[in-house]
Amino acid sequence: MAAMIDLLIRFLIGGLVVSLFAVLGDLLKPESLGGVFAAAPTIAMATLVLTMHKHGTGYVAIEGRSMVAGAIAFFVYASAVSFVLMRYRTRAMATATWLLVAWIGTAAGLWAVWLRR
Numbered sequence: 001m002a003a004m005i006d007l008l009i010r011f012l013i014g015g016l017v018v019s020l021f022a023v024l025g026d027l028l029k030p031e032s033l034g035g036v037f038a039a040a041p042t043i044a045m046a047t048l049v050l051t052m053h054k055h056g057t058g059y060v061a062i063e064g065r066s067m068v069a070g071a072i073a074f075f076v077y078a079s080a081v082s083f084v085l086m087r088y089r090t091r092a093m094a095t096a097t098w099l100l101v102a103w104i105g106t107a108a109g110l111w112a113v114w115l116r117r
Helices: 002-027 040-055 057-088 092-098 100-115
Strands: none
Touching (some): 002 040, 057 100, 092 100
């Protein structure tokens, strides 16, 4: 039952913040600005708030660092895919699939250097 309440709170917080950024995105130029912060960061914040109440701040600090490492790894992956697609005009699906190695490698490297205890 507690898990269902946690999920409900997460969905409510996420939905409210996503809606807020969607409205803000309509008001600002370019309109795509609202989408930058709409989905994943709001769900992550809701998750961190619920986790803090359940497990404490030490656990949330570890989770937050893990989220930052994942974001860095995704940025490296997205940049590599974008570069290869624009520079070499390769097929999108093949490029995105093969460059998952960059994402996994970056995430593993960050874990080994920064997150592993």
